[in-house]
Amino acid sequence: MKDARPCSIADTLALVGEKYSLLVLREVSLGATRFDQLVRNIGAPRDVLTARLKRLVDAGVLKKVEYSDRPKRYEYRPTEAGLELVPVLWTLMAWGDRHLHADGDRPMVIEHICGHELVPQVVCAECGNEVQHGDLSAHPQAPGWTVTGPAAA
Amino acid sequence: MKDARPCSIADTLALVGEKYSLLVLREVSLGATRFDQLVRNIGAPRDVLTARLKRLVDAGVLKKVEYSDRPKRYEYRPTEAGLELVPVLWTLMAWGDRHLHADGDRPMVIEHICGHELVPQVVCAECGNEVQHGDLSAHPQAPGWTVTGPAAA
């Protein structure tokens, strides 16, 4: 990572891309907000989880909310910024369902309020069309980039 | 990760969630497909990159394409499955631009074919509405899940 390109993808992954971080977000977004629930549901070592939670709180992705005075107890809830990251999880889930559980035995199904099973799709907010790889062009704003142009499959 | 919940998010992250893997996908999707380009642009140690590339090829996210016989040289290109993962990158980038570069000095801008700057949005493929956290409900299909229901901010 020494002399890497400046990049918001890399910056975001530096925050939430460590092992377990996105699984923490999955859990808190589903309502499992307490330390021992997270340990159980994610299967992470307690000390690692402690470190991840601290990082996510410091970054403003999670916030600690006191749910008991005496003894002081806190639960972890997603912030607005954290919730904005949740769609990434559904997109990853859909990819995993498609490519890693092609047999159809998906571990979980998400239902959208419209009544259908959620199939997340990434669209351009401006024109509403699905984002296709070939429809994009990169415009570096910072030094360090020499883009060859999107590659074909 | 011992006794974790069965989950396509976790499964997907086990494949592409290791350090550098998604940055490899960023590079190859932008056309930097060769080993030394990846080393330079990502800043990863060469041996780690070797391991990541092998994993991504084995998983069917990348494929090796020979571009020179004598000496044998291969480049790494995204497969169809790999390209399906790319929208995740733009979503992460947008989050980073919004929350980590709030001052506006974004390292890169992506332009959509519609002429506007790309602002990716995750929608329900069925009804076309933006996916809001509160509009979803989880339906576990496998044992190991006890969902409390979506949490509020």
Added chain:
DNA sequence: TGAGCGAGTTCGTTCTTCGAACTCACTGAG
């Protein structure tokens, strides 16, 4: 009085990562 719980902390071992140096198969210049 004493078991139990939630939320961590501690600690020794094991697994990864790091980065510099090295290898191997060539190519192209002198």
Added chain:
DNA sequence: CTCAGTGAGTTCGAAGAACGAACTCGCTCA
């Protein structure tokens, strides 16, 4: 022909992170 250079890795020792079991601390309830 020789020799510097290049691309794509491999090797290796040191440093750092993850693992998991055990322990602590504050408190509650029987």
